[in-house]
Amino acid sequence: MSKTRTNIMVCGGTGCLASDSEKVAKNLELIIKARGYEEEAKVIQTGCFGFCEQGPIVKIEPDNVFYVRVGPKDAKDIVDEHIVKGRKVERLLYKEPHHNKKIGKQEDMEFYKKQLRIALRNCGLINPEDIYEYIALGGYEALGKALTQMSRDEVVKEVKESGLRGRGGGGFPTGVKWEITKSQESEVKFIICNADEGDPGAFMDRSILEGDPHSVIEAMAIGGYAIGADKGIVYIRAEYPLAISRLKTAIKQSRELGLLGKNIFDSDFSFDIDIKFGAGAFVCGEETALINSCEGKRGEPDFKPPFPAQEGYWGHPTNVNNVETFANIPPIITKGSEWFSSIGTEKSKGTKVFALAGKINNVGLVEVPMGTTLREIIFDIGGGIQGGKKFKAVQTGGPSGGVITEEYLDTPIDYDSLLSIGSMMGSGGMIVMDETDNMVNIAKFYLEFTMDEACGKCAAGRIGTKRLYEILNKITSGKATMADLDALKQLSYMVKGSSLCGLCQTAPNPIISTMKHFWDEYLAFIKDVDHSQGEGEYDGAKNKDNLMLKA
Amino acid sequence: MKSLTKPQAISVTKPVSEELPKEKFDELEEFIDNMETTKGALIEILHKAQNIFGYLPRDVQLYIARKLGIPGAEVFGVVSFYSYFTTKPNGKHTISVCMGTACFVRGADKIIERLKEKLEVESNEITEDGLFTLKDVRCVGACGLAPVVMVDDKVFGRVKEEDLDDIIEAYRS
Numbered sequence: 001m002s003k004t005r006t007n008i009m010v011c012g013g014t015g016c017l018a019s020d021s022e023k024v025a026k027n028l029e030l031i032i033k034a035r036g037y038e039e040e041a042k043v044i045q046t047g048c049f050g051f052c053e054q055g056p057i058v059k060i061e062p063d064n065v066f067y068v069r070v071g072p073k074d075a076k077d078i079v080d081e082h083i084v085k086g087r088k089v090e091r092l093l094y095k096e097p098h099h100n101k102k103i104g105k106q107e108d109m110e111f112y113k114k115q116l117r118i119a120l121r122n123c124g125l126i127n128p129e130d131i132y133e134y135i136a137l138g139g140y141e142a143l144g145k146a147l148t149q150m151s152r153d154e155v156v157k158e159v160k161e162s163g164l165r166g167r168g169g170g171g172f173p174t175g176v177k178w179e180i181t182k183s184q185e186s187e188v189k190f191i192i193c194n195a196d197e198g199d200p201g202a203f204m205d206r207s208i209l210e211g212d213p214h215s216v217i218e219a220m221a222i223g224g225y226a227i228g229a230d231k232g233i234v235y236i237r238a239e240y241p242l243a244i245s246r247l248k249t250a251i252k253q254s255r256e257l258g259l260l261g262k263n264i265f266d267s268d269f270s271f272d273i274d275i276k277f278g279a280g281a282f283v284c285g286e287e288t289a290l291i292n293s294c295e296g297k298r299g300e301p302d303f304k305p306p307f308p309a310q311e312g313y314w315g316h317p318t319n320v321n322n323v324e325t326f327a328n329i330p331p332i333i334t335k336g337s338e339w340f341s342s343i344g345t346e347k348s349k350g351t352k353v354f355a356l357a358g359k360i361n362n363v364g365l366v367e368v369p370m371g372t373t374l375r376e377i378i379f380d381i382g383g384g385i386q387g388g389k390k391f392k393a394v395q396t397g398g399p400s401g402g403v404i405t406e407e408y409l410d411t412p413i414d415y416d417s418l419l420s421i422g423s424m425m426g427s428g429g430m431i432v433m434d435e436t437d438n439m440v441n442i443a444k445f446y447l448e449f450t451m452d453e454a455c456g457k458c459a460a461g462r463i464g465t466k467r468l469y470e471i472l473n474k475i476t477s478g479k480a481t482m483a484d485l486d487a488l489k490q491l492s493y494m495v496k497g498s499s500l501c502g503l504c505q506t507a508p509n510p511i512i513s514t515m516k517h518f519w520d521e522y523l524a525f526i527k528d529v530d531h532s533q534g535e536g537e538y539d540g541a542k543n544k545d546n547l548m549l550k551a
Numbered sequence: 552m553k554s555l556t557k558p559q560a561i562s563v564t565k566p567v568s569e570e571l572p573k574e575k576f577d578e579l580e581e582f583i584d585n586m587e588t589t590k591g592a593l594i595e596i597l598h599k600a601q602n603i604f605g606y607l608p609r610d611v612q613l614y615i616a617r618k619l620g621i622p623g624a625e626v627f628g629v630v631s632f633y634s635y636f637t638t639k640p641n642g643k644h645t646i647s648v649c650m651g652t653a654c655f656v657r658g659a660d661k662i663i664e665r666l667k668e669k670l671e672v673e674s675n676e677i678t679e680d681g682l683f684t685l686k687d688v689r690c691v692g693a694c695g696l697a698p699v700v701m702v703d704d705k706v707f708g709r710v711k712e713e714d715l716d717d718i719i720e721a722y723r724s
Contacts, residue, residue: 018693018706052695200651200690238598238635239691279594279633280689296593298632314591357653357694364695398652431652445655449689455632 006041011057013048013210014242020072021056027075041083047211049124050365051111066106067092097383114381117367118351119327123211128246131253134214140259142333146222147267155226162337163349168322169426171415181227181309184317189229191220192320195236198282199398202429204353205323207365209243213250219329224271227319232273235290282453283503287320300457301501324353344370348414358432359386375409389434397426399446400506402513422513439518443510444472450507461504464495475525563617566610575603589619593629606640642677642684644722649699651690659698665712
């Protein structure tokens, strides 16, 4: 072992790299060397710490001091003051916005206090390019346990009893999915990791792959063992170069140590993983579309049934799970389903990672137990609204979700409660909007996205989303009448009811929910409404009922 | 698996031209010939081809189709489906404006409008001098820095409308 006494952890996530964290790390290394401390202090590039708003992040271990917004020029002070003299660099400490106090320790920060990290457990803690660091923190223990002490049925049972549900958005129980794929009689089966994160503003899957790629590899091997697949595929966006390169490194290291390959842990189980690249299509997050894309074809969805578990990749039974779902598997196997199911709400167990963004003070990646309220996430962890403005709404579920207003902020969130208030969990994007945001424009923004991304296979999705967008455009350019609002609403429900797959079935959700909660903002654009009477006075209340506009 | 196929052993004429030199076709051919199987590999091959040529013009698509023994329409169907593939050449520098939701609510729509005015192009178009391609892209994942503009691989965060001139000028020289 080296005699390193201090580790300097520099965030190497995409967000921090974009603000020069690479240069920070280089400067730190150079100055440490110049001062002759290279034996004692080591610079490590980690995965995402999650606190992207304050990046680049530098954390000194074991002193447990957390520096924020560190620039390349600050490297000198960190080395000279902290490493050499043992004094904290006050000016780089995080300042809590509401009481102006400087905070040095990560666990004292409001941003981290209410978080519970299971899927992100190693992000920011280890060097993702060193398999031994993952192993040192209990990595591959779960795979060893599954292969040497558990039968296939026991693995499936453990996952089923944990209550883990798919984190990609659907919320289907993972254990049940595994059970169905396992029960198929076939020589050849596949397990696929869906890393085609398409929701604009969500980046949890990328951060996990960048910060802790081995947890996904380990989980895929466990899943492969459970369902009887010897081949895994990671389907990842080509736009994630860093995640791809770290994943490749991790797969190579696992092969070298025999954790992928033939007869893993001297069992009769062999498993290997391939990477397939997406090419920028939101619809490929849908499992049947994803499988078509893996086969090199247009990523259009197919009718279900048959489900991928029955007929998937090249016609073989295939199990598709999301990155975050996989990241939860190793701790479930080592700590047991009872531990996992003790966290969360009755029907949604464990934690959920959210990408908190928009008009909020602390943009970043947060992981909280299911059942945490939106108010806690936005105001305690997220530090409230930027610039002291007023909260207006939060959009969860990305382009498939809806807006949630102030009155629902105290709802404990899980899969079912979000659906009941007109939104959905989705992959975990959480966009906060303040009083200056116009909600019709937000709906139009999402529809432009789904219109572009609709694959064109079904008429409802192909034509419907385009017409919805056109009507929204007419509204925001001030040319629409009340009849257009009526058409917008009717068409929304029509597209919702008749589209082939999840993408377009949920595409009208941003319209439906903004019409429900922000009707006045739609009215303000309409030309045949007499605005001089003030919004409250408008006799459209009667008109609304006539046109069956109330949701 | 037994059902996997080997690459087509047929010889295919390379539609070489000034913009599409022979060496680039040779590189692509070598890549395809060295694949264990070409079954299901079309997207992978297109990624490689775009990497080599910078874009996927009609002749390159047809070359790949003949090489794999599949209809050209199938290749074009895949190319046109995915936003990552482009059939037009790019400018010397690519200016990408993140149009993810986080950037949108922090004003990315105004940023791209200004850029369109300044560069006198629409999205996915190349400037007259061939220097810049303007692109609207989905979430680059630096939401903490929203709104984000990327020039090639360099990320500019928390961009304001008045910063744009400086950013463009830095790449003009």
